[in-house]
Amino acid sequence: xxxxxxxxxxxxxxxATDIFMVKGMEGARMQEIADKASINxxxxxxxxxxKDKLFDAILTKILNFAFPQIGKVLFSDLPFxxxxxxxxxxxxxxxxKHQQLxxxxxxxxxREGSVLFKFIEKQxxxxxxxxxxxxxxxxxGEIIQMKPEHLVVNVLGMCVFPFAARxxxxxxxxxxxxxxxxxFLEQRRFEVKTFIIRAIQPQ
Amino acid sequence: xxxxxxxxxxxxxxxATDIFMVKGMEGARMQEIADKASINxxxxxxxxxxKDKLFDAILTKILNFAFPQIGKVLFSDLPFxxxxxxxxxxxxxxxxKHQQLxxxxxxxxxREGSVLFKFIEKQxxxxxxxxxxxxxxxxxGEIIQMKPEHLVVNVLGMCVFPFAARxxxxxxxxxxxxxxxxxFLEQRRFEVKTFIIRAIQPQ
DNA sequence: GTCTATATTAGGATAGAC
DNA sequence: GTCTATCCTAATATAGAC
Numbered sequence: 480x481x482x483x484x485x486x487x488x489x490x491x492x493x494x495a496t497d498i499f500m501v502k503g504m505e506g507a508r509m510q511e512i513a514d515k516a517s518i519n520x521x522x523x524x525x526x527x528x529x530k531d532k533l534f535d536a537i538l539t540k541i542l543n544f545a546f547p548q549i550g551k552v553l554f555s556d557l558p559f560x561x562x563x564x565x566x567x568x569x570x571x572x573x574x575x576k577h578q579q580l581x582x583x584x585x586x587x588x589x590r591e592g593s594v595l596f597k598f599i600e601k602q603x604x605x606x607x608x609x610x611x612x613x614x615x616x617x618x619x620g621e622i623i624q625m626k627p628e629h630l631v632v633n634v635l636g637m638c639v640f641p642f643a644a645r646x647x648x649x650x651x652x653x654x655x656x657x658x659x660x661x662x663f664l665e666q667r668r669f670e671v672k673t674f675i676i677r678a679i680q681p682q
Numbered sequence: 683x684x685x686x687x688x689x690x691x692x693x694x695x696x697x698a699t700d701i702f703m704v705k706g707m708e709g710a711r712m713q714e715i716a717d718k719a720s721i722n723x724x725x726x727x728x729x730x731x732x733k734d735k736l737f738d739a740i741l742t743k744i745l746n747f748a749f750p751q752i753g754k755v756l757f758s759d760l761p762f763x764x765x766x767x768x769x770x771x772x773x774x775x776x777x778x779k780h781q782q783l784x785x786x787x788x789x790x791x792x793r794e795g796s797v798l799f800k801f802i803e804k805q806x807x808x809x810x811x812x813x814x815x816x817x818x819x820x821x822x823g824e825i826i827q828m829k830p831e832h833l834v835v836n837v838l839g840m841c842v843f844p845f846a847a848r849x850x851x852x853x854x855x856x857x858x859x860x861x862x863x864x865x866f867l868e869q870r871r872f873e874v875k876t877f878i879i880r881a882i883q884p885q
Numbered sequence: 886g887t888c889t890a891t892a893t894t895a896g897g898a899t900a901g902a903c
Numbered sequence: 904g905t906c907t908a909t910c911c912t913a914a915t916a917t918a919g920a921c
Contacts, residue, residue, distance in 0.1 A: 640839030
């Protein structure tokens with residue numbers, strides 16, 4: 480019930496999220512997190528015994544937030560093509576708001592011994608109904624036939640990649656201009672939708 | 683002229699490439715690189731004064747290899763759709779052979795102070811003719827109209843993303859089965875081509 | 886050019902006072 | 904609960920013999 484404690488713990492979690500998100504587990508420094516939370520390292524260890532435990536805490540927080548049930552809108556009774564558009568919209572909104580997420584997750588899932596795997600394994604069951612729903616739409620002729628997994632990867636790739644590769648996009652395509660980056664990424668909401676629709680609509 | 687030296691230097695570069703590729707600059711350990719090259723840490727520092735310099739050396743090597751002039755086939759006189767297929771083929775072949783490349787580059791380009799930027803900035807000039815060539819094809823009516831940059835990002839995203847997110851693909855889509863992963867990624871050579879063609883062919 | 890041994894530094898973690 | 908001071912270890916880097 481200690482108000483001060485909750486306050487500090489939250490400040491720590493917020494600071495840690497910011498730092499870990501940008502620098503990853505290996506690049507982040509406890510000192511930097513402490514500074515950002517306006518406390519010292521000792522107090523950090525008082526709240527979370529180790530860097531590992533602190534990282535686990537924020538990773539869990541991030542994952543439970545970032546893997547929201549996208550499925551939801553996919554199971555409505557709208558025409559499938561419209562549902563696809565909705566999914567892309569939701570995804571793009573999430574990504575535009577949390578632009579470091581893709582690079583962070585890619586970094587983390589490719590780090591050996593990452594706790595991310597325990598979480599990811601559980602997602603296998605979540606994806607099955609989604610693949611089934613896509614297959615059904617194909618069988619009804621609402622979209623062309625292809626392996627549902629590849630459709631999912633295509634959508635994900637188009638949405639996620641430019642965020643993961645933001646520094647390259649900025650420098651290669653936008654002449655290094657920071658001010659153009661958000662506009663370009665915002666455009667993709669429309670671009671990805673129309674591209675996908677063209678690719679999967681029958682005939 | 684010392685044959686032995688060249689030999690050792692190459693062994694170091696090879697070992698360093700392997701380790702850095704998988705673990706990144708921050709995750710790699712000089713000891714591990716030395717072990718893999720069958721020498722000791724001291725000798726590592728004798729050849730490359732510091733970890734930073736060693737990393738720069740292999741990064742340059744990797745980049746000059748990974749950004750080959752994809753442009754090449756894009757400037758042939760074949761129908762544009764065929765050229766697109768060729769480009770995807772070349773890219774997929776490269777990625778299938780060097781599957782850690784995407785995650786490594788994403789990791790590195792999102793690391794502050796990365797030397798990657800000096801390299802990336804130079805690529806701006808290389809991309810302009812490619813965008814122009816795409817625009818020309820659109821103007822000739824060979825493919826539909828869209829912003830060339832978005833087409834490039836779409837192709838890149840579909841090709842690169844599943845490699846960057848391999849651990850997730852494996853666990854979420856393939857039930858954790860390692861033996862299915864290469865087959866799935868190999869399928870994408872065909873899947874991406876047909877998907878892209880459907881999306882950009884006129885009418 | 887290659888090694889063993891050692892220095893140096895950074896960064897995570899703990900002790901103990903308040 | 905929060906701080907200062909300190910410990911400990913891992914990892915980069917160097918000295919110096921061969």
